[in-house]
Amino acid sequence: MxxxxxxxxxxxxxxxxxxxxxxxxxxxxxxxxxxRQASGEFATRAELVQDWKKQAPWLPADAQSIITRESTITDEASLTTLSDADLDPAQCAEVERRSAPLFTLEHAPDVYKIERAFACGDWSVVATDDGWYGWTPNHPAEKAQSPAS
Structure with missing residues (x-):
């Protein structure tokens, strides 16, 4: 057989x-x-601060509907948020964009078409139609220009 x-x-x-x-x-x-990725959704900044393992200190206090995408093995992460607030000038400074996110998120702008971004410590952030899109880590030259560094 x-x-x-x-x-x-x-x-x-x-x-x-x-x-x-x-x-x-x-x-x-x-x-x-x-x-080796993870996604998350957080209703508010307070929920993100409490439940997310990473930190985004630049995130405005009114941030809501926060969507994250991150590596499970490195520090790379991206997030989008709805927000009407400006970024805190004590955290962020407008600089020439030299970095780009590893993870793109739905409805986020194409950063390769954007020449300037805000350097907010380890994060680079650009405006969206209704809030902010940020990624980490950013380029060392961006981080060096951030007031939060």
């Missing part, structure tokens, strides 16, 4: 496990694990 070749059986096990994982957790979660 012919037996099933081991290579086919061995290949089927990971495939079956992946299908079960997709069914249980959804495609976005699997993509996050494979790409």
């Amino acid at each position: 012919p037996s099933t070749p081991r290579i086919r059986t061995a290949a089927a096990v990971p495939l079956a496990a992946a299908l079960v994982l997709v069914t249980l957790t959804g495609c976005a979660d699997i993509q996050d694990v494979v790409q």
Whole structure:
């Protein structure tokens, strides 16, 4: 009686496990694990400060509907927020943009079309139509010009 070749059986096990994982957790979660990324949503700045492992001290007090995307193995992160407030000049200074986010977020502007950004410590930030889009880390030349450095 012919037996099933081991290579086919061995290949089927990971495939079956992946299908079960997709069914249980959804495609976005699997993509996050494979790409070593995490996403988050926070209603307010206070919620972000309390629950997010990273820090964004430049974020205005009125920030809401905050969406984050970050690496699970490095310090890279991006976030968008709704806000009517200006950035704090004690934290941020307008500079030539020299960095770009590793993670782009839906509805965020294309930073490659923007020549100037705000350097806010380790973060670079640009205005959106209804708030702010920030990423970290920024370029050392940007960080050096930030009042928060």
